[in-house]
Amino acid sequence: MTSPGGYRHGADSGVGGAFKRRFEDAFMANYGVPPVVLARGQGCRVWDVDGREYLDMIGGIAVSSLGHAHPALVEAVSAQVAKLAHTSNLFMHAPEVLLAERLRGLLGAPGRVFFANSGTEANECAYKIAVKYGKAEGRTYFVAAENGFHGRTIGALSLTGKASIRDQFGPFPIDVRFVPYGDADALKEAVTEECAAVFLEPTQGEAGVVPPPEGYFKAVREICDSTGALFVADEIQSAIGRTGHWFAHQNEGVLPDILTLAKGLGGGLPIGACIGFGRAGTVLEKGDHGSTFGGNPVACAAAMAVLDTIEREGLLEHARSVGARLADGIAAIDHPLLSGVRGRGLWLAALLTDAKAAEVQAAAQRAGFLVNAVQPDAVRLAPPLVINAAEVTSFVATFPAILAEVQA
Incomplete structure (x- = not known):
C-alpha cells in the first residue's frame, strides 16, 4: 500500500x-x-x-490540538522564548496569570489553578489536595474506576485501575477501592462519609475510549455532594475541544470539585493544570506543593495560542x-x-x-x-x-x- x-x-x-x-x-x-x-x-x-x-x-x-507547525503556535512560542523562557516558581510572569484567568473564564467558575508539566503531575496535585482534605476531615480512603488511568507516578498510579501497569509497583500509600466504570449503584455503595475523593475520567481513554452511560456524571456529583467526598474529573485527554466542548464534563452539565488538564492544552508544549473549586481550591497552603518548571512562560504562551486559535477558528x-x-x-x-x-x-x-x-x-x-x-x-x-x-x-x-x- x-x-x-x-x-x-x-x-x-x-x-x-x-x-x-x-x-x-x-x-x-x-x-x-x-x-x-x-x-x-x-x-x-x-x-x-x-x-x-x-x-x-x-x-x-x-x-x-492545532496539528503540526501551526503558525499561531510557532509565533507564540518563538516570541515568548525570545523574551523570557523560565522564571521558576519564585517569581510570577504575565502568561501564567493570563492563562489561569482564561481557564477560569472558559469554565465559568472561580477555580484556583496550579500549573504543572504533565497530566500525571496534575493528578498528583489533585491527589495531594484530596489526601490533605481527607486527613482534616477524618476520611480514610479513595474510590476510582476499574480500567481507569490517571498516570505513572506512585500517587497517580495508586488511583489507576489497570492491574497490568499497577500491581508490580505496590503496595501503595493510600487505600483505593475500585468500582466498575459507569455503574452508579456500585459507586453509591462504595462512597461513604469516610471517602476522601472519587477520581474518574469523563470518558476512559486508555481503556479504549469508553464513554459513560447518560446521566452517570450527574449521579457522581449527587453521590459526592451527599457524602462530602471530593469529585475529581481527570480531563487530561478529554479537554480542550477534544469532544466538541472545551471540557468533556460540560457534556454532562456538572462541575467537579477538582479538574485536571494537560495534553491538548499546550498543543505539543508540556503543560498540565489542576484546578480546584470551592473548598478544594483552598486546601493547599504555602509550601504544600510546587514545581520548578510548571507553568513556565513558553508553555503558557503556547496554551494561550491554542485556546485563542480554537475560539477564532471555530x-x-x-x-x-x-x-x-x-x-x-x-x-x-x-x-x-x-x-x-x-x-x-x-x-x-x-x-x-x-x-x-x-x-x-x-x-x-x-x-x-x-x-x-x-x-x-x-x-x-x-x-x-x-x-x-x-x-x-x-x-x-x-x-x-x-x-x-x-x-x-
Whole structure:
C-alpha cells in the first residue's frame, strides 16, 4: 500500500532503520522501539526521516490540538522564548496569570489553578489536595474506576485501575477501592462519609475510549455532594475541544470539585493544570506543593495560542461536525473485523471483533496513517482538531483495505 504521498511503507531500512537500532541501544526498554522515526510535520501530516508521508490520526495521543507547525503556535512560542523562557516558581510572569484567568473564564467558575508539566503531575496535585482534605476531615480512603488511568507516578498510579501497569509497583500509600466504570449503584455503595475523593475520567481513554452511560456524571456529583467526598474529573485527554466542548464534563452539565488538564492544552508544549473549586481550591497552603518548571512562560504562551486559535477558528463546532463524519464513516463500513465505533467529537475508537488492534495499527502505518492500538480490540483515533473533511474521507476510504489486509 502507498501513503497519501505515494510512498510504499516497507521494512526497517534506510535512515529510519539506523535510528531505531541506535534508539534500542541508548534507551531504557519501557517504550520498546517506536515504529516510526518522525522528522517534521505540517498541519495533520507528518514525514519520517526517510521522506514517507503519513496522515496523523492520533495527534500525539490527543496532544497536537492545532496539528503540526501551526503558525499561531510557532509565533507564540518563538516570541515568548525570545523574551523570557523560565522564571521558576519564585517569581510570577504575565502568561501564567493570563492563562489561569482564561481557564477560569472558559469554565465559568472561580477555580484556583496550579500549573504543572504533565497530566500525571496534575493528578498528583489533585491527589495531594484530596489526601490533605481527607486527613482534616477524618476520611480514610479513595474510590476510582476499574480500567481507569490517571498516570505513572506512585500517587497517580495508586488511583489507576489497570492491574497490568499497577500491581508490580505496590503496595501503595493510600487505600483505593475500585468500582466498575459507569455503574452508579456500585459507586453509591462504595462512597461513604469516610471517602476522601472519587477520581474518574469523563470518558476512559486508555481503556479504549469508553464513554459513560447518560446521566452517570450527574449521579457522581449527587453521590459526592451527599457524602462530602471530593469529585475529581481527570480531563487530561478529554479537554480542550477534544469532544466538541472545551471540557468533556460540560457534556454532562456538572462541575467537579477538582479538574485536571494537560495534553491538548499546550498543543505539543508540556503543560498540565489542576484546578480546584470551592473548598478544594483552598486546601493547599504555602509550601504544600510546587514545581520548578510548571507553568513556565513558553508553555503558557503556547496554551494561550491554542485556546485563542480554537475560539477564532471555530474548532469546537468543527470537532463535533468532522468527528461525526469520521464516526459515521467508520460505522458504515461493513467488514467482519469491525464491530463498530464509540466516542465523542474527534476522540473515537474503532472496535474490532478480534484482538488484532496491533496488526491494524501496523497495516494503517503501511498505508500512510498513524493510529493507536489502545486496547487489543480497539484502535484509538484522536487527530488534530484542525483535520479537514477531505482528510477524514481519505482515512475512511482506506480503512476497509487496512482491515482486509489484517484479516487476510
